[in-house]
Amino acid sequence: MVEYILSLPDLLGGLITVLFCTLSGLSVYLFSYKIIAKYQSSDLKDPASGLFRLVGILVSLVLSLAFGQVVVEWRDIQNAIKGEIVAITDISLELQHYETKEAQELHDKLIDYCQAVIEDDWPALAHDQLGKQATRELLQLIEGAYRIRTASPTQEAIKSNIQAEIDRVTDFRLTRLNNALAQPPVYVFVTILGFLIAMACFGVYRPQGPLIYLVTLYTIFVGIVLYLILTLSDPFQGVIHIEPELHERLVQYMRTIKT
Numbered sequence: 001m002v003e004y005i006l007s008l009p010d011l012l013g014g015l016i017t018v019l020f021c022t023l024s025g026l027s028v029y030l031f032s033y034k035i036i037a038k039y040q041s042s043d044l045k046d047p048a049s050g051l052f053r054l055v056g057i058l059v060s061l062v063l064s065l066a067f068g069q070v071v072v073e074w075r076d077i078q079n080a081i082k083g084e085i086v087a088i089t090d091i092s093l094e095l096q097h098y099e100t101k102e103a104q105e106l107h108d109k110l111i112d113y114c115q116a117v118i119e120d121d122w123p124a125l126a127h128d129q130l131g132k133q134a135t136r137e138l139l140q141l142i143e144g145a146y147r148i149r150t151a152s153p154t155q156e157a158i159k160s161n162i163q164a165e166i167d168r169v170t171d172f173r174l175t176r177l178n179n180a181l182a183q184p185p186v187y188v189f190v191t192i193l194g195f196l197i198a199m200a201c202f203g204v205y206r207p208q209g210p211l212i213y214l215v216t217l218y219t220i221f222v223g224i225v226l227y228l229i230l231t232l233s234d235p236f237q238g239v240i241h242i243e244p245e246l247h248e249r250l251v252q253y254m255r256t257i258k259t
Helices: 002-007 010-039 042-097 101-125 132-146 153-181 186-204 209-233 245-254
Strands: none
Touching (some): 010 186, 042 101, 042 153, 042 209, 042 245, 101 153, 132 153
């Protein structure tokens, strides 16, 4: 269900989430009122109102936890992307210490890998997988690093650094995949349950025009927040997603470098 909503066009996915919250919330409210109305009394209203406030506070708390978790995960993937960019930049700069055909070819492969990340990896991550072309380019990058010839202990040390940086690139790439495979926080489903319970507690109040209006606004707000959490939980698709902007800038920069 979540994957289906995120795969829809941004406006449509958000609209479906809001409609789900609004229709389910109002339905529970009206159904609850129909049941509670049979036992309506002045003694019931105060305890029910207190219960409603308590459930509302708990729902708000769970929403905050869910939103906080996806924000932390979002920052983790951004840090991983920045780390990958730093590692690739270091490799590009370290290759300047060589004046060999192998180093030139490796630099070209480095550009090809970044381009494959943009054109192949990123679209594949939207479907929870890594791109095949980017994987092939990374393997060629690893092989090319081992073929670099060294003429001094310094170059040998730099070669080791290049190999270590390529290992870091591989780790950061797997981090992207892990974030793409991440599921929405379990808090989301607890929030939906708490939201429906809160709407049931609304049943102590008789449906009236102004109250129905306010309840509808509340359900719309909850729907928007839920959709935002769902979108942030999958950073490579949805209305809010991470673009390979840093990789695009890096490709432009590396193409200006001559090894």
